[in-house]
Amino acid sequence: MADTMDDASLLNISLPDDALQQLLTASGSSSLKEILEILVESSRTGGGRSDLASKNILPTVLRLIQSISYASCRQYLILSLKLFRNLCAGEITSQNSFIESDGVGVVLSIMKSAGLDSDADCGIIRMALQVLANVSLAGEKHQRAIWSMFFPNEFVTLAKVRSQETCDPLCMVIYVCCDGSAGLFQELCGEKRLPIMTEILVTASSVGFKEDWLKLLVSRICVEEIYFPLLFSNLYQVSASEQLEDPNLRDNTFSTEQAFLMRIVSEIVNEQIAEVIIPIDFAVSVQEIFKRSIRVVDFSSxxxxxxxxxxxxxNILGYSLTILRDICSREGSAGSNSEGSADVVVSLKSFGLIEMLLCLLRDLEPPAIIRKAMRLSENQEGTSLHSGKTCPYIGFRRDIVAVIGNCAYRRKYIQDEIRERNGVLSLLQQCVTDEDNPFLREWGIWSIRNLLEGNGENQQAVVDLELQGSVQLPELSGLGLKVEVDQKTRRAKLVNISSK
Incomplete structure (x- = not known):
């Protein structure tokens, strides 16, 4: 029967005649390439997959693929893998048949034949991973069959293939397996120093990613669970010679991979802030990274x-700020005015977050509009203008103000601390337009609003500043803003003059 195939001589196929006849009958062709192409096309639809599953095609193709040599017949392997991927797309009969026929082992052999190193055939590996991903969606039995053959060594090896086209489906396979079985997730995180996730992040940081599976994994491991500090530490890379020269270097530098992780985590927290319960340990670890980054960054440029x-x-300085901004936008679950509430802001406050942010704000050179006024005063009075630190990236000042403003929202203990640390005037000075900090004015007004809401002491502090002339500044009046004092209650609020 093999002689009826016009390309069989290329393959040295060793299949029984009944198996070959099954392929010929299902496709109506005598060319192996055409047979596979026809079956791939048929398997694109649900009806076609069901029909091929009823004919038990998958085990026959698995036997066929084992007789194909990668070196000379790559195109047949690609077509076969496409067929497996399509057949296992939601078709439980084929998904079961794949596991029962040792499809996982066959696919692993194909991957190894394609190479799992710097010269790997990423097209073959990607297709093979897509097959496994579709099979894994069938349930825990299928997930464990894949896991038992690939965890941990094969997953680590695949994660080291520095290719976007393999990284995305690998993340899908791992996430679906772990999401379907808490036991597998514990195995993934229980592996010493998380080598699989570390290598995945190293790969993604260098080649990028397109699909959301990486974010889903990082969210589960870093934001919902306790492994963010460990992964962040793993991603630190420095040469052995540098480590020998300076054993304290780890505290003073960061890697591009660490910055990549911070960016991903920042995006996750921003996208899922209403859905994810933020562990206090995660929030505190981000604050510690922020504190370290302040010591590293050069604020003179x-x-x-x-x-x-x-x-x-x-980047780590900025992304840690944006993570803190979004974390602090949530109210405490036990009532936001109580310092005893189950609110991560309480812990961040106890570790000095507000004090640190206010000190940073004071050390920065004033916004451009205020600097202009100060220069004018300097020229008129002959005084010297102290420049202060500069913003290391566009938006740095805005992000500081945003964190403070979010912390102050309906949290009296934060409002009080800002006043007690003489931060009221500093925040009033942020209600300005600044070309280096888009939306600074909006965040400044938001912060003042939160600072004054329900806090008579803070309202009185602003009244006193106004009566002293301390807030009659060009950055307020020049933009149509002023502090308005109610003559009866003596309470103050920031208002827009142009709206009156």
Whole structure:
């Protein structure tokens, strides 16, 4: 029967006549290439998949593919893998048949024949991973069959293939398996120092990613669970010689991979802030990274771009701020005015977040509009203008103000701390337009609103500043803003003059 195939001589196929006849009958062709192409096309639809499953085609193709040599017949392997992928797309009969016929082992052999190193055939590997991904969606039995053959060594090897086209489906396979079985997730995170996730992140940081599976994995491992500090530490890379020269270097530098992880986590927190319960340990670890980054970043050079920049340290500084901004936008679950509430802001406050942010804000040179006024005063009075630190990236000042403003929202203990640390005037000075900090004015007004809401002491502090002339500044009046004092209640609020 093999002689009836016009390309069989290329393959040295060793299949029984009944198996070959099954392929010929199902496709109506005598060319192996055409047979596979016809079956691939048929399997694109649900009806076609059901029909081929009823004919038990998958085990026959698995036997066929085992007789094909990768070196001379790559096109047949690609077509066979496409057929497996399509057949196993939601068709439980084929998904079961794949597992029962040792399809996982066959696919692993194909991957190894395609190479799992720097010269890997990424097209073959991607297709093979897509097959496994579709099979894994069938349930825990299928997930465990894949896991038992690939975890941990094969997953680590695949994660080291520095290719976007293999990284995305690999993340899907791992996520679906772990999402369907808590036990597999524990195995993934229980593996010493998380080598699989570390290598995946190294790969993704260098080649990028298109699909959301990586984010889903990172969200589960870093945001919902406790492994963010470990992964962040793993991604630190420095040469052995540098480590020998300076054993404290780990505390003073960051890697591009660490900055990549921070960016991904920042996006996750921003996208899922209403859905994810943020563990306190995660929030505190981000604050510690922020604190470290302050010591590393050079504030003498003004940043000319927004995030991401060319500097890993600046990116980590910025992304840690945006993570804190979004974390602090949530109210405490036990009532936001109580310092005893189950609110991560309580822990962040206890570790000095507000004090650190206010100090940073004071150390920065004033916004451009205020600097102009100060220069005018300097020229008139002959005084010297102290420049202060500059923003290392466009939006840095805005992000600081955003974190403070979110922390102050309906949290009296934060409102009080800002007043007690003489931060009221500093925040009033942020209600300005600044070309280096888009939306600074909006975040400044939001922060003042939150600072004054329900807090008579803060309202009185602003009244006192106005009566002293301390807030009659060009950045307020020049933009049509002023502090308005109710003559009866003596309470103050920031208002827009143009709206009156």
């Amino acid at each position: 003004k940043g000319k771009s927004s995030l991401p920049t060319a500097s890993s340290a600046i």
